Amino acid sequence: xxxxxxxxxxxxxxxxxxxxxxxxxxxxxxxxxxxxxxxxxxxxxxxxxxxxxxxxxxxxxxxxxxxxxxxxxxxxxxxxxxxxxxxxxxxxxxxxxxxxxxxxxxxxxxxxxxxxxxxxxxxxxxxxxxxxxxxxxxxxxxxxxxxxxxxxxxxxxxxxxxxxxxxxxxxxxxxxxxxxxxxxxxxxxxxxxxxxxxxxxxxxxxxxxxxxxxxxxxxxxxxxxxxxxxxxxxxxxxxxx
Numbered sequence: 001x002x003x004x005x006x007x008x009x010x011x012x013x014x015x016x017x018x019x020x021x022x023x024x025x026x027x028x029x030x031x032x033x034x035x036x037x038x039x040x041x042x043x044x045x046x047x048x049x050x051x052x053x054x055x056x057x058x059x060x061x062x063x064x065x066x067x068x069x070x071x072x073x074x075x076x077x078x079x080x081x082x083x084x085x086x087x088x089x090x091x092x093x094x095x096x097x098x099x100x101x102x103x104x105x106x107x108x109x110x111x112x113x114x115x116x117x118x119x120x121x122x123x124x125x126x127x128x129x130x131x132x133x134x135x136x137x138x139x140x141x142x143x144x145x146x147x148x149x150x151x152x153x154x155x156x157x158x159x160x161x162x163x164x165x166x167x168x169x170x171x172x173x174x175x176x177x178x179x180x181x182x183x184x185x186x187x188x189x190x191x192x193x194x195x196x197x198x199x200x201x202x203x204x205x206x207x208x209x210x211x212x213x214x215x216x217x218x219x220x221x222x223x224x225x226x227x228x229x230x231x232x233x234x235x236x237x238x239x240x241x
Contacts, residue, residue, distance in 0.1 A: 062118065
C-alpha cells in the first residue's frame, strides 16, 4: 500500500488531495497544527473507506514536523508522496501581518520563512533520502502564484519566502532527473473553492494526481483570479486552505 502525507492539510485542498489519492489506493497521513481540524478531515476520509491517520504538528517547529513525519513512516510505512501546502492562518497573519513591497523589512520576511521555505526544505530533506534509495517517489509543493508566475506587491513578505520555495523545487526537479523521484511546484493563482471550476478543490486535486502520474512538468500554474486582485482589500482572502 502506498502512502501520501499532506503537510498543511485543511478542509478544502488537503481533504481533496487526500481523497483523490485515496481513490487510487493510497493511505493518507494528515499533518497540520490543529488536531480538531485534522480529525474532521480524517473523519470525512475514513467515512469513504480511506485508511487515514492524523499527526498534529506546527510546521514552523521543525523538530515537531520531523517527528510527525517519522511517526507517519512508523505507522503507515514509507512516504511515497509528499504534498506540502502551508497556508497562514488568521492568527499567523495577526502575529506577522502581510507587508507590501514598499514597506518590506527584514523582520517581515523572517516571519514567513519558517512557514514556507524552511518548513518545506525540512520536510523534503526528510523524505528524499528514502525516495532516492527506493528509486521512486513524488514531491509536490504548493504556494501562491506570487512565488513567481504572478506579481503581487501587496503581499511581498510572503512572496519573498514562497519565491525561495518555488526556486528550490524547480532546481530540485532538474537535479532529480533520471533518479525515479519526481518533484514539482504548483502555483495557485486562485481563491480555492471560489470562482471557476478549475479553482475548486477537487479539480486542483485531480491536477495533482495527473502531475504524479505523468511525472514530467516542473510546475503547474492554476490561474483564476479576479481582475482587481492587486487591490489591497483582497489581501485578507490570501488564506483559503
